[in-house]
Amino acid sequence: MSLFPDIRIVPFSRLTQGSRWRAEAMRSYSAPQLLWITKGQGRITVAGVTRGYGPHNAIFIPPRTMHGFEMTGQVYGSAVMFPGMADLDLPDTPHHLRIRDGQVQVEITGLLDGLDRELTQKRPGARRAIRHYAGLISVWLERQIELAEDVTSVPVSARRLVAGFAALVEKDFRTAKSVAGYAADLGVTSTHLTRTCNQTCGRSASDLLAERKIGEARRLLADTRAPIKEIASALGYASPAYFTRAFQSRTGITPTAFRKAD
Secondary structure (H helix, E strand, O other): OOOOOOOEEEEHHHHOOOOOHHHHOOEOOOOOEEEEEEEOOEEEEEOOEEEEEOOOEEEEEOOOOOEEEOOOOOOEEEEEEOOOOHHHOOOOOOEEEEOOOHHHHHHHHHHHHHHHHHHHHOOOOHHHHHHHHHHHHHHHHHHHHHHOOOOOOOOHHHHHHHHHHHHHHHHHOOOOOOHHHHHHHHOOOHHHHHHHHHHHHOOOHHHHHHHHHHHHHHHHHHHOOOOHHHHHHHOOOOOHHHHHHHHHHHHOOOHHHHHHHO
16 A cells, blocks of 8 residues: 555656647546646646746645646646645645756755655655655745745736635536626626636636536546436536537537547
């Protein structure tokens, strides 16, 4: 049995194996994760804010935070998942860090390499070593957050609003709730919410909501045998036919064709 069944380091090459949609679809995880990018560039959306990323970027994503990012075969790095380790005192908000100091870059690379060795080689004392490496990674992250400059020009008020919207979407996207309903919960108009989403990530509020629903639909179609009508109902669509139209408009193929192709 593994010492920590869920804590793991996943190379980006594995995230893009088979189907790129798994990396690019809007989704969330129950565990916090740290992305360490060593090569390549693209754009990532976390909690409703889109930023460009490049080499030596560290991106921390708290649990149950909606996100998705562009990834090609030319992007290299690792995703580190930290489930069941609440004592690490990891942040409860997202952070996008651009690490310019070469020594600091070497430091995190060494910590990740050490953690990976302990996870895979299962040497004596590995349990304590894994926990210590995880703790040192959390300390490294805390220090870099303290030193970091704000890498976005988006006003704090806008970031707060879209983060609140993203959190509500993550909670309620399986229902038939509309953008107007989310806006009412946030105490703003639909127009203001959409304008702010466009400002922070270049997408409308309805696009973000639809992308989260379709991201989950893809996962259910690929990873389960649930009938399409059950998936439509589980995601709050009024009918299987409406779900099929919405899915096809976003992906270019029907749910049935997607399931067969994946």
